[in-house]
Amino acid sequence: MLEVKSLSKSFDGFKAVNNANLDVRKGEIVAVIGPNGAGKTTLFNLITGILKPDSGTVHFRGENITGLPSYEICRKRISRSFQVVNIFPRLTVFENVQVSILSRERRTWNLFTPSSKLAVEETNRILESVGLVQKKDRTTALLSHGDRKVLEIAMALGGDPEFLILDEPTAGMAPEETVRCIDLVKHLSEKLGLTILFCEHDMEIVFGIADRIMVMVRGATIVQGSCDEVRCNEAVQEAYLGGSDVCLM
Amino acid sequence: MLKGMLEGRGRIWWAAIIILMFLLPFILPRFYLYLLSIILLTGLLATSLNLVLGYGGIFQFHHAVFYGAGAYGTALILTKTGLSPWVSFIVGPLVSAALGLIIGWICIRLSKLYFAMLQISLGSLVWIIVYRWYSFTGGDDGIHGIPLPDILSSSNNAYYFTLIVTLICLFAMYKIVKSPFGSTLQGMRDNPVRCEMIGINVKRQQLLALMIAGFFAGVAGSLFVVVDNTVFPDMLFWTLSLEICIMCLLGGWFTFLGPMLGAAIIIALRTFVSTYTTYWALVLGILMALVIFFLPNGVLGYIEEKIKKGFIEPVIKE
Numbered sequence: 220m221l222e223v224k225s226l227s228k229s230f231d232g233f234k235a236v237n238n239a240n241l242d243v244r245k246g247e248i249v250a251v252i253g254p255n256g257a258g259k260t261t262l263f264n265l266i267t268g269i270l271k272p273d274s275g276t277v278h279f280r281g282e283n284i285t286g287l288p289s290y291e292i293c294r295k296r297i298s299r300s301f302q303v304v305n306i307f308p309r310l311t312v313f314e315n316v317q318v319s320i321l322s323r324e325r326r327t328w329n330l331f332t333p334s335s336k337l338a339v340e341e342t343n344r345i346l347e348s349v350g351l352v353q354k355k356d357r358t359t360a361l362l363s364h365g366d367r368k369v370l371e372i373a374m375a376l377g378g379d380p381e382f383l384i385l386d387e388p389t390a391g392m393a394p395e396e397t398v399r400c401i402d403l404v405k406h407l408s409e410k411l412g413l414t415i416l417f418c419e420h421d422m423e424i425v426f427g428i429a430d431r432i433m434v435m436v437r438g439a440t441i442v443q444g445s446c447d448e449v450r451c452n453e454a455v456q457e458a459y460l461g462g463s464d465v466c467l468m
Numbered sequence: 469m470l471k472g473m474l475e476g477r478g479r480i481w482w483a484a485i486i487i488l489m490f491l492l493p494f495i496l497p498r499f500y501l502y503l504l505s506i507i508l509l510t511g512l513l514a515t516s517l518n519l520v521l522g523y524g525g526i527f528q529f530h531h532a533v534f535y536g537a538g539a540y541g542t543a544l545i546l547t548k549t550g551l552s553p554w555v556s557f558i559v560g561p562l563v564s565a566a567l568g569l570i571i572g573w574i575c576i577r578l579s580k581l582y583f584a585m586l587q588i589s590l591g592s593l594v595w596i597i598v599y600r601w602y603s604f605t606g607g608d609d610g611i612h613g614i615p616l617p618d619i620l621s622s623s624n625n626a627y628y629f630t631l632i633v634t635l636i637c638l639f640a641m642y643k644i645v646k647s648p649f650g651s652t653l654q655g656m657r658d659n660p661v662r663c664e665m666i667g668i669n670v671k672r673q674q675l676l677a678l679m680i681a682g683f684f685a686g687v688a689g690s691l692f693v694v695v696d697n698t699v700f701p702d703m704l705f706w707t708l709s710l711e712i713c714i715m716c717l718l719g720g721w722f723t724f725l726g727p728m729l730g731a732a733i734i735i736a737l738r739t740f741v742s743t744y745t746t747y748w749a750l751v752l753g754i755l756m757a758l759v760i761f762f763l764p765n766g767v768l769g770y771i772e773e774k775i776k777k778g779f780i781e782p783v784i785k786e
Contacts, residue, residue: 225780267665293667305665307658309722310651318648318655326648327678329670334651378666407639 220245220413221382226265226275229359235261239275239440242380243416250425251418253435254458257307259269259418260302262435263386266416267299272432275363279382298375299384304367306359309349313355315341317368319377342377349373349403365396372403383407389424404428409420426450434458489631493624500697501623503739505630507525509691509730512634514715515641516725521713521722523645524677525657527584530591531685532714533571536704538564538686543611543699553617556576559695561686567594568682572675579660588706610700619696622675630691637684644680649700653677714752718759720766729768 223241227234236258243249251259264270264279276285307315320338321327329337344399346352349369354362359370368388375383388404389397401424407413408428411431419425425432426446433443436458442449449455493501517531544562545551557730575586600607605611612699648652652673656663693699702708711734712727718728732780734752741748763770 242665269661269665280556287662288669289661290667290669291667299665301662305659306663307662309657309658310654314651316652321648321651322663322667327652327673329646329648331643333646337648361572374662374666418704425591426728 220247220280221266221416222276222278223262224276224278225265226272226277227275228261228270234438236265236272238440239435239438240440241416241433241443243414245414246408247430248404248415248417248428250414250429250432251435252420252422252425252432256269257435258438259435260386263299263384263416263418267297267384268273268293275331293378296379296381297384297407298378298380298457299370299381300375300386300388302386302390304364304371306370308360309405311356311358312346312351312362312370313342316318316345316373316377319374320345324370341371344378345373349376362395363386365369366390366448367398367399368392368396369403372400372407378408380413382414382416383417387419388417388419389419401428451460477704486635490582490628492782493627499554499625501627503735505627505691505695507735508630508634509688509695510712510715511731512637512691512733513666513688514712514719514731515638515652515724516688517712518680518714518716518721519641519644519653519684520674520677520681522715522723522726523650523657524653524662524674526674526677527580528681529584530588530706530709531655531711532706532708533591533704534564534600534682534685535692535698535708536683536701537567537594538689539692539699540605540611540689541686541692542693544605545609545616546614546616546693553615557690558695559682560690564686564689565679565683567714569675569681572682573676576671576675576678585667588709591704592706593617595706597699597702598704605701606699608701612698614693614697616694616697621710626694631685633691637687638728641684649673649676649742655735656672662732675785680761714756716766718756718766720769720772723768723772726768728768730766733767 221241221243223239224235226239228236239258239262251262255261257394261270268287268291271286276327278284279297285293307318308397310318319336319337320341328335343352347353349372350369351366351373354366359367362370372385372388374393385404386419389400404415404417405428408415429446431443431445432449434441434449434455441454442446442452443456446457480763484488492504496610517528520526520528538560541563542556545556545559546553571587571590574590575583578586583735584757599608620629651664652668656668656670656673661671661739689703692703715730715734716727717730719728741751751770759766765773
């Protein structure tokens with residue numbers, strides 16, 4: 220479904236992503252792992268058009284989407300959430316998700332129909348599915364960190380995606396919020412059939428929900444395979460444990 | 469707050485205010501009607517700026533250029549062509565919208581302060597053309613004694629025309645703020661990167677907002693021609709733009725009617741305080757400092773906040 224080939228991006232000579240390769244099949248949950256600064260977020264930014272790559276290609280469902288602007292990539296039903304919470308702080312929870320749906324429905328140039336009458340049912344349904352419907356009238360600035368991260372996922376769902384990219388979805392969450400978030404990701408995969416690409420530092424989560432794992436070190440893909448293939452891979456042990464022969468997880 | 473005021477008994481209040489405004493020509497002397505007309509059209513101008521500044525987060529720091537363009541567009545058609553005067557009231561705002569598109573198209577590739585600086589530069593370029601082109605725009609003298617249709621020549625009728633057009637424009641802008649376009653505009657103000665990532669073409673959306681704001685600023689400019697029978701280059705000068713920004717800030721730039729209130733406060737101050745002292749700007753300066761320290765969301769923003777917390781709720785509900 221998604222195919223990344225030899226993707227590279229430098230900033231002032233620093234190779235943030237250097238020959239990254241990745242393929243994700245329909246319906247899979249794929250995790251990208253790597254030490255801090257490995258280039259995971261930059262890779263996601265390159266896939267979603269926030270950054271333009273220096274070289275390499277990104278294909279989605281066979282179509283070359285390399286370097287397309289973010290809004291066009293989103294319209295191809297790729298949605299994402301961000302590592303640092305990225306929402307509309309002055310709008311309510313409901314409006315945050317509603318704007319996303321209105322955008323998908325191409326109603327953003329509609330000047331005179333009241334927003335309050337549009338996409339209400341779908342917005343409520345999405346908020347219900349992520350457990351935020353009780354807080355829908357709150358301004359998002361007043362939400363807890365965990366709720367804001369979940370709201371990010373809800374906004375991504377407003378785009379009715381086939382492919383969902385989650386950048387550290389549980390970062391900074393309390394343990395009970397983490398459990399809720401992981402259950403949500405599993406639900407999205409199993410019940411809605413979404414293909415999910417995510418990065419995460421918590422190995423328990425990664426090995427718990429990922430079908431396959433891609434490991435990045437210093438911007439490059441060092442291995443991509445099933446959990447078992449990655450767990451005891453020598454290159455991965457070298458990157459994470461400094462050459463110890465202890466398997467991950 | 470506004471939503472609340474447009475429902476139930478709030479509607480009665482609004483109807484009462486509007487009826488009172490229609491009755492004012494029977495009570496007020498001519499000077500005060502003129503003053504009220506200027507407050508209305510300047511409030512309309514400030515509200516049009518707030519559409520892009522407060523709701524859109526776009527640093528449109530030279531908005532007066534669209535006001536002047538609308539006024540000159542109307543004045544030039546009235547003085548130099550044989551077209552119907554009513555055509556000029558349409559063409560003026562359209563000229564402003566077109567200018568909004570051109571300046572916006574050039575500036576939109578930049579953001580925040582860079583956008584503001586380029587916009588001030590291009591706006592000043594338009595001002596200098598108007599200021600120097602004596603044969604066409606009247607140069608620094610401007611254009612005076614602009615012929616108006618007979619129906620608008622009395623001050624009462626000019627006031628009614630200004631009141632009706634301002635109310636229509638405010639209603640249209642309110643509908644826009646509450647529309648999907650308005651929602652996405654506020655989303656872009658809060659977080660343009662996120663907007664792109666939910667499929668919104670931010671630049672195109674901002675460009676439409678700049679055109680709409682330019683159009684309504686042009687309407688305010690055309691109304692000035694009706695009220696004052698004159699146009700002059702200072703209408704496009706950057707100091708006026710600054711004054712409109714202050715009106716938004718003072719009234720409350722996250723509120724719909726805040727800019728109108730800000731316009732009323734500043735024009736009233738300028739008119740009444742300047743009869744006592746030539747240093748009226750000093751009073752404005754002190755007022756601004758107090759507002760920034762104590763009411764960062766502006767006067768109306770402060771009132772709305774109090775209503776939300778329930779302090780003033782009973783009064784509004786009545």
